[in-house]
Amino acid sequence: MAEKLIELNSVETALEIFGSRDENIRLLENEFSITAVCRGSQIKFTGEPEQVAAAARAVDAMLTLLENHTPLEEQTVRYCISLAGAGEERRVRELTQDFVAVTAKGRPVRPKTLGQREYLQAIKQNAITFGVGPAGTGKTYL
Structure with a gap:
């Protein structure tokens, strides 16, 4: 079992990443078979090392979209998850250019x-x- 702690810049950013009623976090948990604990502006992922790393990459992709003023809708979050699962989360930046x-x-x-x-x-x-x-x-x- 591996753990990864992600510290977000602000509570507002955390709210965007978590989603309405933590929907985005549940999507991450279901897709990568991990457990996510959210406190304040922190997210802690627990699970298999590869799955935890993929979930962290998905969050990084979501942060990239937020930095470029792209709203995190369910479709966008699912796309970030699929790219992170394939190891292509860096290509998210291409969408914002x-x-x-x-x-x-x-x-x-x-x-x-x-x-x-x-x-x-x-x-x-x-x-x-x-x-x-x-x-x-x-x-x-x-």
Whole structure:
């Protein structure tokens, strides 16, 4: 059994990472089969060493998104978890680098997955780009 203690910058950051009613922490616990204890601005993960390390990487990816003013929605958190599980959590920074437009409310329209980022690059590089894929993957959104 391994333990990892993560100290967050502030209570506000901790609230964002924990999620509403600690939903994000429960997602981490279920996905990585670990136990998380949250106190103040600290998170302590306990479990198998590989799983604890992956959960810590997922939290780091979430912190990267927060630093770049990207809200942590359930879909975003799940994506951070899947990237951390695959060892590609550093690629989260790529999602925050560019944006397409700004909405009427002032929020930037950004790719939410690495696949969407590749789609945007194809649009920028080619005069005509056909977006083909399942419904709900963000083709029209972008």
